[in-house]
Every structure is written in structure tokens, then in C-alpha cells.
Amino acid sequence: MSRTEPTRFVRPFLKWAGNKYRVLKHILPELPAGECLVEPFAGSCAVFLNTDFPRYLINDVNPDLIQLYRQLQKEGEPFIRYAQRLFTPRNNCEERYYQLRDRFNTTTNRREKAALFIYLNRHCYNGLCRYNRSHRFNVPFGRYKRPYFPGKEMRIFHAKAKRAEFVCRDFREIMEMAPAGGIIYADPPYIPLNETAHFTRYSSEEFNLEGQKDLAEHASRAARRGVPVLISNHDTPFARQIYREAELLHFQVQRSISCNGKRRNEVAELLALYRAAD
Numbered sequence: 001m002s003r004t005e006p007t008r009f010v011r012p013f014l015k016w017a018g019n020k021y022r023v024l025k026h027i028l029p030e031l032p033a034g035e036c037l038v039e040p041f042a043g044s045c046a047v048f049l050n051t052d053f054p055r056y057l058i059n060d061v062n063p064d065l066i067q068l069y070r071q072l073q074k075e076g077e078p079f080i081r082y083a084q085r086l087f088t089p090r091n092n093c094e095e096r097y098y099q100l101r102d103r104f105n106t107t108t109n110r111r112e113k114a115a116l117f118i119y120l121n122r123h124c125y126n127g128l129c130r131y132n133r134s135h136r137f138n139v140p141f142g143r144y145k146r147p148y149f150p151g152k153e154m155r156i157f158h159a160k161a162k163r164a165e166f167v168c169r170d171f172r173e174i175m176e177m178a179p180a181g182g183i184i185y186a187d188p189p190y191i192p193l194n195e196t197a198h199f200t201r202y203s204s205e206e207f208n209l210e211g212q213k214d215l216a217e218h219a220s221r222a223a224r225r226g227v228p229v230l231i232s233n234h235d236t237p238f239a240r241q242i243y244r245e246a247e248l249l250h251f252q253v254q255r256s257i258s259c260n261g262k263r264r265n266e267v268a269e270l271l272a273l274y275r276a277a278d
């Protein structure tokens, strides 16, 4: 474990680009209180797992991710044991990886697809989640010595999921559905730091700058009807412009931002808080 590794937080069971596990200490103190935490961009659920709200509305536009969460929520232990069976030395080679990736892309069995999603997440290159335009998962083999099966983390998720409803919609619908007494934590795909840093494709849909502006508008609207919103993003001039109605907080993060995951840089992150209108 590296010296910078946080130990007091619950770790998500999936690897996820842009996950907020390492910056929870900045985010959690800024979350307003409420009856229900709404996460329109749930990803690996780092915030869900590390908060204690009575209820949760957990959304992501990625249907494979949400189906996995629902399967784990419904079944718990039997599903965990079923998924673990894919983590064998025999399945940790290029040939088997591409066979199982094909199986993931063609099966109509939801349980099998959910288990294969975990297998791919831990065996593919950098734990990326990327699809082509036909919604086929297309990340290459990752060459890990002994991929970790996150059984312990899945059990924690299963226990927490009793308080959650998992949905798969566009963020705009979810923000409009947020109930009175709820609060929204929105963690969209990052605004690019520069023109070439485009790695925001988590589903077969792109998330573009229009999406970022729409999010700011929906946040402002939700706050006006009494639902506060906290948004995470890169700290860029564009972000400061679209979040100009919010209170802004910024902090620095150590991130690997290059394609090979080796180059590390300090990146400025922003939290935009839209307080509820009285």
C-alpha cells in the first residue's frame, strides 16, 4: 500500500475512470444533509458507499453497470460466488479474455453478463470501460499477474444496497425526479483539461460540453425548487463560467492522466455547490 493510500474509506468493488475514492475527504464535508442522496452519475459509487443517508437514488447511463448493481442487490452471496468462478488462472490469458469478452457482448443472460462485467473490469487494460458505436465492449486484455476478485467489497455494497434504488436514465431525468428533502451529488465525465484529453466515453454516448452546460442548468433549477446540488469537475475557465451561480471550492489532486497511466500530475478539481433556495 502506498503512503498516499486512503484507508478509512470503503473502496468500490469496480475500477472506474474518474472515481472519487481518493478525493472523498474533500467531497464528503461539503455534502448537504438530506433524506435521500441522488447520484445521477454513479460510476463505481464511491460517494454512495461512504455516506449514511436514509435512502439513495443511484443512476448511471451505462445499462451494464446498473444491471450489475441490481443483480448484486437482488442476490448477494450466490451472485458473488458465481462471479468469483470466472477468476481462475485459466481465464487470465489473452485467448480466454477475448472469448469471454465476446461472450459478454453476445449473451442475453443478465446474470452471466453482470458477472462477466466484473471479470472484464479486473482483467482489461487499466480497468477501462469503453464501447464502440454498436455498444460492444472493446477494451483490450490488461495482462495483470493475478487479478483481484473484490468479494469483500461486493459484500459491503450488497449490504448498503438495501437502502438504494438503481436506475438507468439520462442525468436530466434523474435530476428532475429528485424528491423534496433530497440532495444531489453530480459527478459527470470530466470537462477536458485540453483539446486532446478526451477519455469521457463510458457508454456508447459521448458526454460533450452541451451536456456540461445542461447539468449546470439542471442544478440551478433543482436548487430553486429546494434540492441542493454539489457538482465535481475539473477546475477550468469553462467550468467556472458554467457554475458561476454556485459557491466554488477548489483543491489539488494527484492523478495519472496519460494514456499509459504512468505519468502523474497535479490536477485542480472544483466543487460547485448550489444551495437550496429558502
Ligand SMILES: C[S@@+](CC[C@H](N)C(=O)[O-])C[C@H]1O[C@@H](n2cnc3c(N)ncnc32)[C@H](O)[C@@H]1O
Binding pocket: 016, 017, 018, 019, 020, 021, 040, 041, 042, 043, 044, 045, 046, 047, 059, 060, 061, 062, 169, 170, 171, 172, 187, 188, 189, 190, 202, 203, 206, 207
Ligand atoms: C466521473 S464518472 C462518475 C464516477 C463516480 N463518482 C465514482 O466515484 O466512481 C461519470 C459517470 O457518468 C456516467 N454518464 C455519462 N453520461 C451520462 C448521462 N448522460 N447520464 C447519466 N450518467 C452518465 C458514466 O457512465 C460514468 O459512470
